[in-house]
Amino acid sequence: xxxxxxxxxxxxxxxxxxxxxxxxxxxxxxxxxxxxxxxxxxxxxxxxxxxxxxxxxxxxxxxxxxxxxxxxxxxxxxxxxxxxxxxxxxxxxxxxxxxxxxxxxxxxxxxxxxxxxxxxxxxxxxxxxxxxxxxxxxxxxxxxxxxxxxxxxxxxxxxxxxxxxxxxxxxxxxxxxxxxxxxxxxxxxxxxxxxxxxxxxxxxxxxxxxxxxxxxxxxxxxxxxxxxxxxxxxxxxxxxxxxxxxxxxxxxxxxxxxxxxxxxxxxxxxxxxxxxxxxxxxxxxx
Numbered sequence: 001x002x003x004x005x006x007x008x009x010x011x012x013x014x015x016x017x018x019x020x021x022x023x024x025x026x027x028x029x030x031x032x033x034x035x036x037x038x039x040x041x042x043x044x045x046x047x048x049x050x051x052x053x054x055x056x057x058x059x060x061x062x063x064x065x066x067x068x069x070x071x072x073x074x075x076x077x078x079x080x081x082x083x084x085x086x087x088x089x090x091x092x093x094x095x096x097x098x099x100x101x102x103x104x105x106x107x108x109x110x111x112x113x114x115x116x117x118x119x120x121x122x123x124x125x126x127x128x129x130x131x132x133x134x135x136x137x138x139x140x141x142x143x144x145x146x147x148x149x150x151x152x153x154x155x156x157x158x159x160x161x162x163x164x165x166x167x168x169x170x171x172x173x174x175x176x177x178x179x180x181x182x183x184x185x186x187x188x189x190x191x192x193x194x195x196x197x198x199x200x201x202x203x204x205x206x207x208x209x210x211x212x213x214x215x216x217x218x219x220x221x222x223x224x225x226x227x228x229x230x231x232x233x234x235x236x237x238x239x240x241x242x243x244x245x246x247x248x249x250x251x252x253x254x255x256x257x258x259x260x261x262x263x264x265x266x267x268x269x270x271x272x273x274x275x276x277x278x279x280x281x282x283x284x285x286x
Contacts, residue, residue: 006198006200007195009196012058013252016056017277017278017280018277019255019277020057020058020093020252021259022254023060024063025066025067026066029257029261032261042067042070043077045263046078047080050084053090053273054090055088055089058252060085060090061092061093061256062082064096083119086122092122093123093124094123098112098126099128105134113142123147123150124142124147125149125150125152126149126151127151127152128153128182135151139199143186148200148224149200150226153179153203154201154204154211155207156229174214180218184222186199187222187223188222191222200223200226201221201223203227204235205229205230205235209242211245212245219247225244225251226254228254
């Protein structure tokens with residue numbers, strides 16, 4: 001049986017550093033690489049990233065939307081990338097932020113996490129804002145198939161706080177706290193084993209003191225934490241330390257735009273990723 005996702009992620013972070021390399025073929029980056037923004041450009045951009053990151057970083061995170069733009073042919077490129085990265089021994093996190101209820105959520109779960117999925121990633125981002133338990137089909141299926149989910153908790157966009165910091169009438173904590181509580185319960189067995197759980201959280205690298213202000217206990221939750229917003233979006237090592245404190249060893253730092261600016265040469269992109277992963281491993285363990 002496949003090891004739980006949290007266990008595999010922890011090993012990958014320890015051996016390759018806590019870097020999640022974004023694979024975001026949006027128009028400005030594709031054209032900055034001197035490529036045409038069409039299916040051919042998408043494929044060239046994507047497979048260059050696969051060549052550069054495969055076997056080199058802990059996790060690669062394709063953003064589904066940038067492939068969906070090109071319809072079924074774009075999805076075929078995404079599926080090829082996920083398959084090739086898997087063959088290279090690299091964990092993948094599909095950034096699709098799915099969230100729904102009932103049979104629709106079950107269908108999303110089967111499509112991305114199920115045993116018969118065409119090209120499943122190792123983990124999937126999901127949105128809990130129809131209620132954490134609305135994600136149950138994905139949470140349970142991921143557990144059965146050895147995959148993971150990363151649940152949005154505290155995002156760095158300005159609009160996010162109006163929902164995530166809100167305290168419902170039935171309280172006692174914030175909406176974000178209820179998400180962390182759900183992950184804590186689902187990760188209980190992993191915590192007893194002393195490993196990371198397979199239910200991760202997304203907490204922006206630039207959310208400031210929100211984690212402590214809202215009283216979120218990420219250590220007890222035993223949750224891997226995906227921290228987008230590092231680098232070009234303003235996140236720094238000092239901010240990561242201030243934001244995550246005792247949970248710093250659980251943080252998987254996501255870099256997309258800054259890292260991808262090193263293309264289109266696969267060798268330069270690979271070297272940048274290796275250097276950044278090493279710097280993060282050294283800085284965040286100090």
